[in-house]
Amino acid sequence: MxxxxxxxxxxxxxxxxxxxxxxxxxxxxxxxxxxxxxxxxxxxxxxxxxxxxxxxxxxxxxxxxxxxxxxxxxxxxxxxxxxxxxxxxxxxxxxxxxxxxxxxxxxxxxxxxxxxxxxxxxxxxxxxxxxxxxxxxxxxxxxxxxxxxxxxxxxxxxxxxxxxxxxxxxxxxxxxxxxxxxxxxxxxxxxxxxxxxxxxxxxxxxxxxxxxxxxxxxQLIKKADGTKFGKTESGAVWLDPERTSPYQFYQFWLNSTDADAKSYIRIFTLLDRETIEALDAEHDAAPHLRVLQKALAKDITIRVHGEAAYEKAIKSSDFLFGNVGIEFLSELTDAEVKGIFEGVPNFNISLAELQEGINATELLAGKTAVFPSKGEAKKMIQGGGVSVNKNKIATPDDIFNADNLINGKYLVAQKGKKNYFLIIVG
RNA sequence: GGGGAGGUACCAGAGCGGUCAAAUGGGACGGACUGUAAAUCCGUUGCUUCGGCUACGAAGGUUCGAAUCCUUCUCUCCCCA
Structure with missing residues (x-):
């Protein structure tokens, strides 16, 4: 051809x-x-x-x-x-x-x-x-x-x-x-x-x-809904791993809509026509498995960031979005935890502060910058959109202390479903 | 240079003396439903120690009280020269 x-x-x-x-x-x-x-x-x-x-x-x-x-x-x-x-x-x-x-x-x-x-x-x-x-x-x-x-x-x-x-x-x-x-x-x-x-x-x-x-x-690439391609809330998706982590990069592609994935896989991967058409068919038969998005994200992530970075991105994604419980983290070494949360924003707080007990808004908006203001943290908690360690926070006054730490040093905060934050004590 | 219109929240755009932290739409964010889709529906969208505080281009002024009235400044747009 x-x-x-x-x-x-x-x-x-x-x-x-x-x-x-x-x-x-x-x-x-x-x-x-x-x-x-x-x-x-x-x-x-x-x-x-x-x-x-x-x-x-x-x-x-x-x-x-x-x-x-x-x-x-x-x-x-x-x-x-x-x-x-x-x-x-x-x-x-x-x-x-x-x-x-x-x-x-x-x-x-x-x-x-x-x-x-x-x-x-x-x-x-x-x-x-x-x-x-x-x-x-x-x-x-x-x-x-x-x-x-x-x-x-x-x-x-x-x-x-x-x-x-x-x-x-x-x-x-x-x-x-x-x-x-x-x-x-x-x-x-x-x-x-x-x-x-x-x-x-x-x-x-x-x-x-x-x-x-x-x-x-x-062709200029556009998303099926007509909006600009290549932008997320946090801005452009860069090829530089310092600007956009491989995990975020992988997620960007994985989150493509069905319609977009069909065109992207043709444009951004080198897979041949038979392979792509087979994937199309497989996807149409079981769209919830998202084979297209996965193949797309895999191909590009590997070519841009390499095999090792792709494997890491998969591991992170499986943990963050899969059905594994938070206990899973305790089975990992420190290095493994760090690997999973690579590319996830993290914050440090001191053990002393946490031992006194700290309420949810203070933890997420005061001591860390998960939220830009306490008001916003409060509203979103009330709206049922915030979790710590994969458990929904019921009220803005929920107290956290050292007992909540995972491996004695981590708290995993979640804003909505997709935005994770790692709070490290030390 | 002359004349006119106007600057309101992320954007568009109402309000034209109190009931305005400001209609409505879009966007964004969150929730439900799902497949970490799409569509749809619902909620939130200035900060707060929840007493208040800061906001409607800027600075002054009138008033018990101003986004709304007055003055000056500034910026934008339109028409004429």
């Missing part, structure tokens, strides 16, 4: 320039995707693009990952309502390095079609303004640039955009030219919001060197 067919059955393909498929069928081709260094870690929203590159490489092509050290200084106006703050250079350097390190986990950097990482800062840093407007600006008309949806939208809604942002598409267009000229990159890929920028590149290549280059975009 060729690259484009692969994307197509997975439901990833959004738009493709005529001739692209034919070009790729000729043999090994080089193509690239750009990543914006707005943070020092990628998040799950970037996974679509990472998977696109992965499929590209698996189909025998040579993938380039471009980190936008230069374009990141400008900011893409595409479909953003406001100009973004410019990042300073040192932050940018740090972000580029972080992203680079993560991308290395997904792509194969060995072999004939080894992946290559480039940073557009390298070819822009010594590119003078006069030189740029003469060699690049000359080939693209303002009319053409203004007709882009991303620009048009900003003009129409009156918010306007700075010259800096307006220039963005030229920079991205030049990136494509540079890679086409020097690395024989004939294809740029990206999310569907990047179509305009990508096409500026192919247009530039055509006008400047009469060359031909191609464009392909992927």
């Amino acid at each position: 060729n690259f484009v067919e692969e994307l197509r059955w997975r439901g990833m393909l959004h738009d493709i320039m005529p001739g692209t498929e034919e070009e790729l069928n000729k043999g090994m081709a080089s193509g690239y995707i750009g990543f914006d260094p707005t943070a020092d870690s990628l998040h799950v929203g970037h996974l679509t693009q990472i998977m696109t590159l992965t499929h590209f490489q698996k189909a025998g092509h040579k993938p380039y990952a471009l980190v936008g050290g230069a374009t990141g200084m400008i900011g893409d106006p595409s479909f953003k309502s406001q100009e973004r703050n410019l990042l300073d250079e040192s932050t940018l350097q740090k972000n580029v390095a972080g992203i680079k390190a993560q991308l290395e986990n997904f792509l194969d950097f060995t072999g004939d079609n080894s992946a290559i990482m480039v940073n557009n800062y390298d070819w822009f840093k010594n590119f003078g303004f006069l030189e740029f407007i003469r060699d690049v600006g000359k080939h693209i008309t303002v009319n053409y640039m203004m007709s882009k949806d991303s620009v048009k939208k900003r003009l129409e809604d009156g918010s306007g955009l700075s010259f800096t942002e307006f220039s963005y598409q030229l920079l991205q267009g030049y990136d494509f030219y540079h890679l086409w000229k020097n690395h024989n990159c004939v294809l740029q890929m990206g999310g569907s919001d990047q179509w305009g920028n990508i096409v500026t590149g192919t247009e530039f290549i055509r006008r400047k060197d009469a060359g031909s280059a191609f464009a392909l975009t992927t």
